[in-house]
Amino acid sequence: MRKIKKGLLAGVVLxxxxxxxxxxxxxxxxxxxxxxxxxxxxxxxxSETAMTNLKVxxxxxxxxxxxxxxxxxxxxxxxxAEPLTVEASVSDGGELTYQWYRNNVDSNGGxxxxxxxxxxxxxxxxxxxGITYYYVVVTNTVGEGIQxxxxxxxxxTVTEEEAAQEETVTAEETPQEExxxxxxxxxxxxxxxxxxYADGTYPVSKWEKIEGKWYIFDESGYxxxxxxxxxxxxxxxxxxxxxxxxxxxxxxxxxxxxxxx
Numbered sequence: 704m705r706k707i708k709k710g711l712l713a714g715v716v717l718x719x720x721x722x723x724x725x726x727x728x729x730x731x732x733x734x735x736x737x738x739x740x741x742x743x744x745x746x747x748x749x750s751e752t753a754m755t756n757l758k759v760x761x762x763x764x765x766x767x768x769x770x771x772x773x774x775x776x777x778x779x780x781x782x783x784a785e786p787l788t789v790e791a792s793v794s795d796g797g798e799l800t801y802q803w804y805r806n807n808v809d810s811n812g813g814x815x816x817x818x819x820x821x822x823x824x825x826x827x828x829x830x831x832x833g834i835t836y837y838y839v840v841v842t843n844t845v846g847e848g849i850q851x852x853x854x855x856x857x858x859x860t861v862t863e864e865e866a867a868q869e870e871t872v873t874a875e876e877t878p879q880e881e882x883x884x885x886x887x888x889x890x891x892x893x894x895x896x897x898x899x900y901a902d903g904t905y906p907v908s909k910w911e912k913i914e915g916k917w918y919i920f921d922e923s924g925y926x927x928x929x930x931x932x933x934x935x936x937x938x939x940x941x942x943x944x945x946x947x948x949x950x951x952x953x954x955x956x957x958x959x960x961x962x963x964x
Contacts, residue, residue: 760848766791766799766841768854775858778829782866785907786826786923787857789839790892797843804838811838811853824894824923832863885911895925896944917946917961937963 769790778784791799803825804814814836817825827837836856843850887900897920898913899905906920919927919940926944930937938961939947948961955963 756847757844757849758847759850760845763797763843763845763848763850764793764795765850766793766843766852768841768852771855772837772857775860777860777862779862779864779866780829780832782829782861783907784827784829784859785904786824787837787839788824788923789841789854790823791841791852793843795843795845797845800842800844802840802842804840806836806838806856807834809836809856809858811836811856814838826922827859829861829866832861834858834860884915885913887913894923897924897926918944919946939963 769792770788772787772789776785787803789801791801793799801821801823803817803820804811805817806814823839825837825839827835836858838856839854841852841854843852885898885900885906887898887905890897890899890905897905898911898918905924907924908920908922910917910919912918919931919938921927926940928940928942928944930939932938937955939952939955939957941947946961947957949959950957958964
């Protein structure tokens with residue numbers, strides 16, 4: 704009986720390999736076994752049950768990537784890395800889930816799963832020098848059927864040299880008229896608005912003056928809205944992301960520098 708079960712498992716794996724060709728053999732097994740290691744005893748049907756919970760289904764649409772992650776990037780050690788972001792979609796109403804991987808070779812298979820990296824955006828670490836290749840596997844689930852797509856790799860190099868520390872400029876510390884407006888264009892996706900500079904980069908975790916108004920961007924590069932605290936000061940950002948000043952919000956007065964008084 705055990706030999707027959709092993710034969711069946713091998714057959715299922717071989718049948719699924721063309722569908723999961725972008726995934727490693729280990730990743731394929733994880734999908735078939737519902738991401739858990741299971742040992743079966745003779746007469747135990749738990750493995751068959753687990754394998755029927757999620758099945759690669761030709762009737763389920765494969766996720767389609769709307770963008771690539773771009774050219775290789777290099778950061779100094781402990782520098783501020785820009786988030787890696789993908790946009791995937793399906794038209795069959797399925798649920799998309801994400802899992803990021805790292806690899807020490809330029810391959811989008813056989814990498815190491817990054818724990819907790821399950822969003823469409825992931826910010827790589829710059830704490831350890833070296834070259835790392837990142838990619839993401841997107842799964843479309845409809846009922847108990849699934850289809851997977853794997854992105855291309857993104858090469859991130861972290862040098863031995865420490866990154867230069869950037870000074871944070873706030874609206875309170877520097878008069879607005881002394882700061883030139885940033886040059887670029889506003890961009891939007893399902894996650895929100897961000898500002899793209901002329902060179903294709905964008906502000907992350909920083910203040911920026913745009914067309915005479917102050918904005919603050921979060922760790923993923925999107926504008927913040929609503930109340931925001933920095934140090935001991937509170938600010939309020941309108942629905943378009945611009946900082947409120949010389950006005951009252953929720954019964955509190957905001958001064959000309961945007962600080963709640």
